Amino acid sequence: MKAPHPQPGAASIQGALSGLRVIEMGQLIAGPFCGKTLGEFGADVIKIEPPADPARPGANGGDPLRNWRMLQDGTSVWWQVQSRNKRSIALDLRDAEGQDIARRLIAEADVLIENFRPGTLEGWGLGWETLHALNPRLVMLRISGYGQTGPYRDLPGFGAIGEAMGGLRHLTGEPGRVPVRTGISIGDTLAALHGTIGVLMALYHRAVHGGPGQVIDVALHEAVFNVMESLIPEYSAFGAVREAAGSALPGIAPSNAYRCADGYVLIAGNGDSIFRRLMDVIGRPELGSAPDLQSNAGRAARVDELDAAIGDWTLPRTIAEVLGKLGEARVPAGRVYTAKDIHEDPHYRARDMILRQTTRDGREIDVPGIVPKLSLTPGTVRSAAPHLGDDTDSVLAELGLASGDIAALREKGAVA
Structure with missing residues (x-):
């Protein structure tokens, strides 16, 4: 196991969320982007990732984002942004002992983030009722395609589908032509930002009003729909269906x-x-x-x-x-x-929106800076994105497991 790779000057600032323990079970974009945001402001984010499946030779374990788009040293450079300030534990949640370790981690956590299809955690014995009884102060963020209730709850949903159902895709592109995507996974990111807001509100309620933990239920399409401005009021009042308008801002001129x-x-x-x-x-x-x-x-x-x-x-x-x-x-x-314009723009540099980050393989790479900017407790990059399971031993040791116990779990395949 490699040691965490700290970033220069990262330990000099106390983050606004320092002392907060977050367990991240999400994959790809929506859940992990929320974990990224909390981690940048001081939260201790422990990311649970699946180990490689021995039944599928050659298949990679971990979050699939590790292998998305352009790779450097076998790992996506996107990963270096999405997973900085996180610790990785490789844990098989389909295994009873893996599920027990997850419950022990969650029992000591403030926040749990997950973006699986509804019912997945319940199938692993990690449903809200079980976890709330175990840790009444737990705040649980659940991001899914259609939410935890309603007739569509069990349907698979990705950000692109949320963008379509939320009304955004109908408005993108040129009039009369095929709807286009925005170029990024905006539906996932909008869901993550709504989830982050929900987590912070739930933590405020817990801290200031003495309330218990609660569930934040974020549906991808609802997060998109929430930013659709006057779409529904205009239809309700006038029967007007807003259409794609290319680069123009309809009704606002010039x-x-x-x-x-x-x-x-x-x-x-x-x-x-x-x-x-x-x-x-x-x-x-x-x-x-x-x-x-x-x-x-x-x-x-x-x-x-x-x-x-x-x-x-x-x-x-x-x-x-x-x-x-x-x-x-x-x-x-x-x-x-373009990316080149952003990279060379002096205003981006002056506001620390392009940061030089060192990966755990020792490479230097430019990555986006941190938003928003807090005057007293700004966000920081304290450690580089982890390799799969980099922190398994240290996290389990914090739970009180002896090295022999960890070795036995690794031998059984419950951890890696």
């Missing part, structure tokens, strides 16, 4: 992407005074002073005309020229950033 000589810029000129300044910059002051364009309702009615005027101005100019002139006029605008 706000769109505009072609330049060397790419695209996004311009948000939809504030009343901002609109007038924008029209001055593009040489159309008569539009800026038109009585019917002094409010958003009038501008929305003439959005095609406004977009055409702005597009005529941006088209022969470079992105740099457009952004320079709009910046001087205090009109919100920006280029469409």
Whole structure:
């Protein structure tokens, strides 16, 4: 077992969640992203991962995210972000002794995170009633496709399906064309963020009001639906079904992407005074002073005309020229950033949003920084993402198991 790989300067700050013990049973994105967030602010996150299955030669154990997308030294570089500040214990939850160890860990924990299909933990003897009786202070986050109740609860659900059912996929893409994804697993991440908020609220209730632990039930599609703005009120009041609008912001004008000589810029000129300044910059002051364009309702009615005027101005100019002139006029605008743009941007660097992290294999890699930024207890990267089972022995020793007991469990395959 390799020793944890601390990051430079990581021990100098006491995290806001220091002293909080979190058990993470989730895999891939939604549950682990919540664990990542809690860990960055000081929580001790113990990640339970399945050992390799001897019945499937060549199959990898652990969280499948370890093998997703681009690999370095046999491990996904995504893993280096998602699992930093976590400890890994390889534990077979299908095994009775593995389940017993899980119960012992949970008995001493503040938070349990899981994102299995409803009923999975109950099948392992780890349902809420059992765990609550064992640890009445436990806060349990359960993320699933459709929630723990309702007619769809037993259906398999991934983030992409949640995005579709939550209404997001219908609005992405160009009008009349196939719906597209946002380019990232936004449904999973939205569920994780809602789960994190729920955990913190439950911990506050426990600490301030003396309440017991409770369950936070997050459904992927509900997390997406919760950010869908006026979608349902507009349908309820007017029978309006909002449709895809490409890069435009329907009903809010002008706000769109505009072609330049060397790419695209996004311009948000939809504030009343901002609109007038924008029209001055593009040489159309008569539009800026038109009585019917002094409010958003009038501008929305003439959005095609406004977009055409702005597009005529941006088209022969470079992105740099457009952004320079709009910046001087205090009109919100920006280029469409690629990974390269982000990596080279001085503002990202100035705000510590690109961090240099050392993996447990000794490689250095640039990774995203930590959000949000707290003034007194900022988040930190205290240790690199673990190899599978890196911390099995130390975690079991903390439970009081002797080295001989651990060796026996390893021989039986209950731990690895």
